[in-house]
Amino acid sequence: MSTLEIAHLTKSFGQVLAxxxxxxxxxHGTFVSLLGPSGCGKSTILRMVAGLLEPDSGxxxxxxxxxxxxxxxxxxxxxxxxxxxxxxxxSVFENVAFGLRRQRLDEAAIGTRVGxxxxxxxxxxxxxxxxxxxxxxxxxxxxxxxxxxxxPSLLLLDEPLSxxxxxxxxxxxxxxxxxxxxxAITTVFVTHDQEEALTMSDQICVLSEGRLHQFGxxxxxxxxxxxxFVAEFFGRSNGFEGxxxxxxxxxxxxxxxxxxxxxxxxxxxxxIGDAVHVTIRQESVTLLDPGASHGDEGIGGTLELVSFAGAxxxxxxxxxxxxxxxxxxxxxxxxxxxxxxxxxxxxxxxADVIVTAVK
Amino acid sequence: xxxxxxxxxxxxxxxxxxxSLLVLLAVFVAPLLFLxxxxxxxxxPGQGIGTRWTLENYTDILGDSFYLTIILRTLALGLxxxxxxxxIGYPLAYFLARTRSRLRPWxxxxxxxPLLLNLVVRSFGWIVLLANRxxxxxxxxxxxxxxxxxxxxxxxxxxxxxxxxxFLPFMVLVLIGAIQNIPRDVENAAxxxxxxxxxxxxxxxxxxxxxxxxxxxxxxxxxxxxxxxxPRLLGGPTYQVMSTLIFDEFLKVLNWPRGAAMAFVLTAxxxxxxxxxxxxxxxxxxxx
Numbered sequence: 040m041s042t043l044e045i046a047h048l049t050k051s052f053g054q055v056l057a058x059x060x061x062x063x064x065x066x067h068g069t070f071v072s073l074l075g076p077s078g079c080g081k082s083t084i085l086r087m088v089a090g091l092l093e094p095d096s097g098x099x100x101x102x103x104x105x106x107x108x109x110x111x112x113x114x115x116x117x118x119x120x121x122x123x124x125x126x127x128x129x130s131v132f133e134n135v136a137f138g139l140r141r142q143r144l145d146e147a148a149i150g151t152r153v154g155x156x157x158x159x160x161x162x163x164x165x166x167x168x169x170x171x172x173x174x175x176x177x178x179x180x181x182x183x184x185x186x187x188x189x190x191p192s193l194l195l196l197d198e199p200l201s202x203x204x205x206x207x208x209x210x211x212x213x214x215x216x217x218x219x220x221x222x223a224i225t226t227v228f229v230t231h232d233q234e235e236a237l238t239m240s241d242q243i244c245v246l247s248e249g250r251l252h253q254f255g256x257x258x259x260x261x262x263x264x265x266x267x268f269v270a271e272f273f274g275r276s277n278g279f280e281g282x283x284x285x286x287x288x289x290x291x292x293x294x295x296x297x298x299x300x301x302x303x304x305x306x307x308x309x310x311i312g313d314a315v316h317v318t319i320r321q322e323s324v325t326l327l328d329p330g331a332s333h334g335d336e337g338i339g340g341t342l343e344l345v346s347f348a349g350a351x352x353x354x355x356x357x358x359x360x361x362x363x364x365x366x367x368x369x370x371x372x373x374x375x376x377x378x379x380x381x382x383x384x385x386x387x388x389x390a391d392v393i394v395t396a397v398k
Numbered sequence: 399x400x401x402x403x404x405x406x407x408x409x410x411x412x413x414x415x416x417x418s419l420l421v422l423l424a425v426f427v428a429p430l431l432f433l434x435x436x437x438x439x440x441x442x443p444g445q446g447i448g449t450r451w452t453l454e455n456y457t458d459i460l461g462d463s464f465y466l467t468i469i470l471r472t473l474a475l476g477l478x479x480x481x482x483x484x485x486i487g488y489p490l491a492y493f494l495a496r497t498r499s500r501l502r503p504w505x506x507x508x509x510x511x512p513l514l515l516n517l518v519v520r521s522f523g524w525i526v527l528l529a530n531r532x533x534x535x536x537x538x539x540x541x542x543x544x545x546x547x548x549x550x551x552x553x554x555x556x557x558x559x560x561x562x563x564x565f566l567p568f569m570v571l572v573l574i575g576a577i578q579n580i581p582r583d584v585e586n587a588a589x590x591x592x593x594x595x596x597x598x599x600x601x602x603x604x605x606x607x608x609x610x611x612x613x614x615x616x617x618x619x620x621x622x623x624x625x626x627x628x629p630r631l632l633g634g635p636t637y638q639v640m641s642t643l644i645f646d647e648f649l650k651v652l653n654w655p656r657g658a659a660m661a662f663v664l665t666a667x668x669x670x671x672x673x674x675x676x677x678x679x680x681x682x683x684x685x686x
Contacts, residue, residue, distance in 0.1 A: 091586050111589040118590045124583035128605050137601075138591035189591065 041102040041192035041225050042067050043088070048097030050083055057083045059249040060097070065242075068223040070216065072236035074272075075246035081229045083249075085195050088227065089118045101193050112141075117186030121198040123178045125170040131157070131181050132166035138189035156188040159218060176207045183215070187222065194219070196228045200235060212239055233273050237261065245269045263304065267395050270318035277324070277365055279317040283309050283394075292317050292394055295360035298338060302392035309396070316395045323391035324366035326354060326377070327384040337386035340364070345379050352376055356385050430665075437658035447654060455659035465643075465660075472640040473667065475557055476623040480615040482562040483569035487614070491573030492603070496582070509570050517564070521631040524560045525551060528632075552634035560632040561622050568621065569614045576610020577603070612679050620668055640664050 043065040050058040058080040065071045073081040086092040088099055090111030099107045106114050117138075126134050135153045144152070157163050160180035170178055179199060186194060196215070200208045216239050219226045230236050236243050237257045245252045245260060245268070253265040264270035271278050283305065284293040292315060293299040306315070327337050340358035347370065354366040354377075364385055370376070377383060412419075437455055440448040459465045494505055512520065527533045528550035535547040550556050580603060588598045604611075626641045633642065640660065647657030 089586075089590055091589070111586070112592050112594060114590070115592070116590060118587070120583045120587060122581060122583055124581060124587040126584060126588070126602060137588065137593070141592035141597070185587075185591070 042100075043193055043225055043227065044098075044100040045084070045088070046098040046100075048084065048087060048099065049095045050080075050087060050092065051095060057249050058087070058094075061246075061249070061251055063244055063251070063254065065225055065227060067225055069241040070219050070226045070228065070239060072228045072230055072240040072243045073246060074230055074233065074236040074243050076272075077231055078248075079246040080249035081231075081246050082197055084246075085118075085197050085227065085229050088193075089116055089195055090114050115189070115191050116193045116195060117189070117191035118195045119179075119182045119186050119197065119199045121201060123170075123182040123199075123202075125178055125181055125185070127170050129169075130166065131162065131168050131170070131173070134170065134181055135184045135188050137185065142189060152188055153184075156184040159187070159221070160184045160214075175203055176211065179203065179211065180214075183218070187218075187224070192225070194222075194224045194226045196226065198229055198231070200230070201232070208235075215239065237273075245272060247272075264318070264393060264395060267316035267318065267397065270316065270393050270395050273320075275321040275365065275367065277319045277321065277363075279319075279362065280397075281315055281317045281394075283311050283313045283315055286311060290389075292392065294362055297359040298362055300387060300392045301389040302394050303389040305394055306396040309394075314397050316397050318393040318395065319364070319387055319391060320393075321353070321365050321367040323387055324356075324364050325386050325388075326356075326366060326368060327386055337384040339382065339384050342377055342379055342381050342383045345376055347376065354383075356383060358385070433658040433661065436654055437662055439655050441653045441655045446652070455655050456663070458656070459660055459663055468638050468640060468643055469663070469667075471554070472623050472664075475554070475561070475639060476619040478558060479561045479565060479622040480569075480618040482558065483566045483618050484573075484611060484615060486562070487566055487569040487573055488611075491570045492577055494570070495574045495577035506574070509567050512564070513567055517627050518631070520564060521560060521628045524556070524563070524632055528556055528559065551632060552637050554637075556632040557629055557637070557639070560628050561625060564625075564628055565618045565621050569618050572614035572617060573607065573610050576607040576614075579610075580606045608682055609679050612675055612682075616672060616675050619671065623664065623668065 043063070045061060045063045048058055048061045049056075061080070061084060063071070073084060075081050083092060087094045090106065090109060090113075094107065097107065098105065101114070101116070106116075126137065129137070132153055135156050136149050139149045139152055153166070154163070157166065160183050162177060162180050162184065165173065165177065165181075170181065173181065179202075182199070199215070200211055203211060212235060215228075228236075228239065240257055242255060243257055243260050244254045247268050253260055253269045255263075260269060261273055264273075267278065270276065279294045281292040281294045283290075284299050285291045286305065286309065289301070290303070290305050291299050291301045294317060300317070300319075302317075309315070325337075338358045340356045342354060343357050343363070344353070344355035346353045350369060351367050352370045354368070356364045356366060358364065366385065436447060438451055438453070440450055440452050440454060442448045459469075490509070494502065494509070497505070499505070525532070529535070530547040530549070530551070532550070534550060535544075538544045539547065550559070584606070585598050585602055588602045589595075593601065623639070624641055626645055629637075629639045630642050630645070633639065638646075641664075644657050644660045644664070647653045647660065651657075
């Protein structure tokens, strides 16, 4: 069984703390994404796990073997690089066979294993091609086959999809996931793309500025973000500073003296008057139909901006106290959009009001 | 878009090439061609260039063991100097191509720095070091390594040491470029696949820098076999190579026909080797 255990991993480059006491446990056979904006330290962590960078301190264990200070060629870890890093002077066959030859396997076994690996990435028949004769997507598959052929105990993927065009990326996403499940190989996937992380992972680890913000299933992270950063990292959202106004069944947060929102979920141990961060995803803000009467329902405001973007439209609504809400709604064909400057009412379902504690 | 002559001129890049092309034609190719008839006339002692047409200058050179020895010596010197600068220069170039040190630009200037010194001065420096009573022999004797001074000057060893030193920067500069073109991650990929550092070097880095090794080698080879000042100073008046021999024929013996013929033999060898290695480089680049 090969779990990956990282404990208090720390790395700085000069004055910059790139990874700050990062800990993580990846169970055998699971697919975990390290997700964060560029410069959050995710690739640094991956390179330390692969042995291409030395940590300042901390511990890395694969299975029951500590590998923290082992050189990369002793770790038996498969790594797929963002640039693929194929050997340009070797055929596809020799690329995939490279790791097997280092294990001193005999020629027949190498042939079988290369064949299996290429079949797994659906590239059988390309053995004699050179990398430069392949498309980007095919090169990516060769890189993957090369990494899995020596049967590593851990597979690391460093933004492997970011150099592909959008259509191919969607396809490879499912291929990668299928492959990972077929092999039941413990996998760490580094990405800055939230959608990739959400669709592919068993668990996601959200990072910012070298620190772990939240570790959980995609659903947990999306529905119950632990920090303001995680809350705002997914999708387009509105962020507000607020205070807790009521607890219990009628829990609510006030954004200003005039604006309060009901919420379905408060952070643990919250008290009335606590400063909190309120996140509302743009698609959660509903513009109420101006024709119907709503009484006190929702919040009144002025529509400042309307922009049509095909399937959706974006609105900017200014409510009492100068607070601005961005809203994104689906546009029905032939349905007129309200004019800028008109008075509107907006509402947000309590479940969509995400409240996170401010440290 | 206008079709016709102008479009072709722009596409072929001839417009950009023409200034340097004209200079080369006027001051290099034309004088060389003027020497062709010279090499085909006999040398008449006391009179100069004869009027008869003959191939005897060429047959004399290629049939005489004295000349053949010098041709072979020159070619061997070129090959060994190219090999020596490669062996010494590759680790240095690898370090300079891969280092992240802030001193890197300065280190590269340090490599180029010897080129800023006068060639004669650098060659004289080696005479001081390599002479029978020079620094190297004195130290070796003082350390008890040898008892009698070893001959390091006015022979093959002297030329090899001096020329390798002088042409090392060219090799290093070409190799730095070649090694920088190899992505670091390609070497890292080999490491994660279980290759040792030595295997990364022999299976990845060296094969991928082969085009650079080849062009660096050709450059140093051509520079070596056409070098005049250093062989003259470190080889003395008696230990000859092609270039010093040609120089003597023209300016001491005044046998222009033979000098011209030797110059063409040297040029032919160079062109042949450059052509062959260009073919080789092309084959390496498009292998399989």
